[in-house]
Amino acid sequence: MSIDLKTIKHISKLSRISVDEQRAKKLVGDLNSIFDFIEKLNELKTENVKPLTSIAETTLKLRSDEIQSKNIREQIIKNSPQDNEDYFVVPKVIE
Amino acid sequence: MSEITKQSLTELVENIKNKKLSSSEVTKAFIERSEKSKVLNTFITEDFTSALDKAKKFDQKPNLDLKLPGIPMAVKDLFCTKNVKTTAGSKILNNFVPTYESTVTENIWSEGAILLGKLNCDEFAMGSSNETSFFGNVQNPIDKNLVPGGSSGGSASAVAGQLTPITIGTDTGGSIRQPASFTGTVGLKPTYGSCSRYGIVAFASSLDQAGPMAQNVKDCALLQEVISSFDAKDSTSIDFKRSHYSKDLTNNIKGKKIGIPKEYRVDGMPKEIEDLWQKGIEYVRDCGAEIINISLPHTSYALPTYYIVAPAEASSNLARYDGVKYGYRANGENLIDMYEKTRSEGFGSEVQRRIMIGTYVLSSGYYDAYYLKAQKVRRLIKNDFDEAYKKVDAILTPSTPSSAFKIGEKTNDPVSMYLNDIFTVPVNLAGLPGISIPAGHDAKGYPLGLQIIGKAFDEQNILNIAFAMEEKINFKNKITDWWIK
Secondary structure, three states: OOOOHHHHHHHHHHHOOOOOHHHHHHHHHHHHHHHHHHHHHHHOOOOOOOOOOOOOOOOOOOOOOOOOOOOOHHHHHHOOOOEEOOEEOOOOOOO | OOOHHHOOHHHHHHHHHOOOOOHHHHHHHHHHHHHOOHHHOOEEEEOHHHHHHHHHHHHHOOOOOOOOOOOEEEEEOOEOEOOEOOOOOOHHHOOOOOOOOOHHHHHHHHOOOEEEEEEOOOHHHOOOOOOOOOOOOOOOOOOOOEOOOOOOHHHHHHHHOOOOOEEEEEEOOOOOHHHHHHHOOEEEEOOOOOOOOOOEOOOOOOOOEEEEEEOOHHHHHHHHHHHOOOOOOOOOOOOOOOOOOOOOOOOOOOOOEEEEEHHHOOOOOOHHHHHHHHHHHHHHHHOOOEEEEEOOOOHHHHHHHHHHHHHHHHHHHHHHOOOOOOOOOOOOOOHHHHHHHHHHHHOOHHHHHHHHHHHHHHOOOOOHHHHHHHHHHHHHHHHHHHHHOOOOOEEEEEOOOOOOOEOOOOOOOHHHHHHHHOOOHHHHHOOOOEEEEEEEEOOOOOEEEEEEEEOOOOHHHHHHHHHHHHHHHOOOOOOOOOOOO
16 A cells, blocks of 8 residues: 555644645655555454553552642643633634 | 762762762762763753752761662653753753653652753654754764664763763663663663653653663662652552562572574674674573573564554654643644644654654554554564563563664664664563663674563563673773763
8 A cells, every 4th residue: 555645634634733745745755665664564364363452451440539639720831832820822713 | 989970870879878979079070071071962951050959968968778879860851850841852842841750750869869960862752863852963972973872862872971870761662772782881671560651751651661771780770679669640550569679689590591582583684793692692501591492473573563553652642742731832823723833843753754654553444454453463472472481581682783873874764763673672562671781892893782581570580681691791881982072
């Protein structure tokens, strides 16, 4: 299979990373060479293999539902590029 | 007493405990050498003034029962450090100052160590040469214009160049062991679940693990003892009985069964790597261990599997960088435009490439063909190791298929760069511990490493084998201080 310019533009949109025409063309080449290399996996028959989703195949531990960090609002907002009092500020979403 | 910065961690701890050295003297010595070593570009953020203050405070009321009493050390810039900028080598986190501390660094400070600064690394730990960092290349102290390996390149350089006695890195596909091998230092990637991932900037969460890097095996064991802990804040942290790795360290490996996997003899591998491997086999045999030939039949599928699993997890982890909550923000005409420009300007090209690979393999219509397939092959790779460990106690392989290469040599060919990790990636996929120790030099005088892979949670055993081999190898790093005028 091969990845074309249209696919790159689609992935770029899904990834929320804008790419210009020149970069998109470069990515076509890069991704195709990487996927050529990945295609090797098709040599293996895996119908009856159970996928390994996590190395630590344990069930998640439960803990009591108690507040651990209190009053950290200031800390949470501290690194935001733009804020107003207790809110993150983003470009206008609804006209 | 030898020059302070030339001393190992073990020697420094002893000298501080015996009051032959103060923390201030040691801290000052490493800072002075770092000031003269800026050309290596190992530090992203220096925290020298604060380090000297902390050392002074330590000396006023020294607690000598701690494991790292007043020992200064720098850490990879992937660990969140409270009130000290943490960038992950990326423009997108260029202004990020964490309000909390990672568990692993917290463990280190509570044993008395002092932060010197944050070390350069590939952007989001994605790279094998430290060339993807927004803050520029790192020079390998071994030779001019030589990469230190990656992603923990700054960490490896700083230990080899004696700018820090020890350090910690992270290893997702070889990011501790490959740079250790390229710089003639020791690097351990612990079992998945051994060290907490809390507060480490995430790359691929099912593979990421923090680990120690040092000048020798004993120092590495001591640091592993400090950083490994069960942590409720990491849902994959595992509660198992941890050894006193440094206290229990022994060179007695008599009767241990060491596996030699035939699949690691790859096409095009230089003869000097093969010779080094043979020498390593002789050394463990001399120590009384038994050599057993084994097979890990799915080895050649490990890298393709990794290049699906790791980017997939990365694309999901890195979705958080949206220019809203923290980090870099670009101006946009609307919200979506702001997201797209922020991520396009904030991430470097390798990170963008991996996010896009990951997004593609997880996207509708391709998930089964790529991601699910890779998870299945990952099971086969893990099964290979499970089978092998019915016959052997540990596995011995080369750490890398070559010695360090020149800066710029592989940047235009992503696949050839990825091939660097051919011997280290299977270990992450199977969640096992692996250690790289310096074992010799190539014709150019560059260091070469051997890797010992252990059973899960069997760090003590591979540290012991490494310790026994280290004695036999008697490796001396050839560092000329070429960068100091």
